[in-house]
Amino acid sequence: MRVRTFIAGPIATNAFLVIDDETKEAVVFDAPPDVLVDMVEAVREEGVHVALLVITHHHWDHVGDADALASALGAPVAAHPASLPNLEHPSGGPVPITPIKVDRLLEDGDEVEIGTLKFRVLHTPGHAKGEITLYTAEDQAMFGGDTLFPNGYGRTDIPGASDDETLQTLNRLLELPDDVTVYPGHGQNTTIGAERPWMARLTRKLR
Secondary structure, X not given: OEXXXXXXXXXXXXXXEEEEOOOOEEEEEOOOOOOHHHHHHHHHHXXXXXXXXXXXXXXXXXXXXHHHHHXXXXXXXXXXXXXXXXXXXXXXXXXXXXXXXXXXXXXXXXXXXXXXXXXXXXXXXXXXXXXXXXXXXXXXXXXXXXXXXXXXXXOOOOOOOOHHHHHHHHHHHXXXXXXXXXXXXXXXXXXXXXXXXXXXXXOHHHO
């Protein structure tokens, strides 16, 4: 598995191009505003086929270029069912967003195969009702949008967010091995091990 990171949009949102070099199949995670040109150029440069565009959650800074990018790449869009209303009828945010057609629904426990890469879908609400994380045990990596950052997690003071669900999600992530690399929606990569101490403190009452 090879990962290329693209930082785009007014609040520096991460998008990821994840490549299976063995088969030249790839998956894209999220499509922030202004990522279109760089992502399409990278896909052409790599000579890969993007088999899926995964939306980790519906917030404007993660989906601003989703419709255009899916069209340019000829890639189906996948998201959690709870994200559908906001993707089909987007609103909010400082940039206009074209409605996004979702081709594949991803729910907790689903498996996603991209070439030889295998991901398990984890429903990780808290920051957003439909937030999902795709975890690959073989490559020890997770792509979860704003589920988990270095030293923190996505805001819970916005519509659809929940402190209680965030704690449940963090408690679930503690089940993952320490060496899992976290590819977050903003900021630098981290690992479960690096974040474990504060996550364990926050969720102590749940165990």
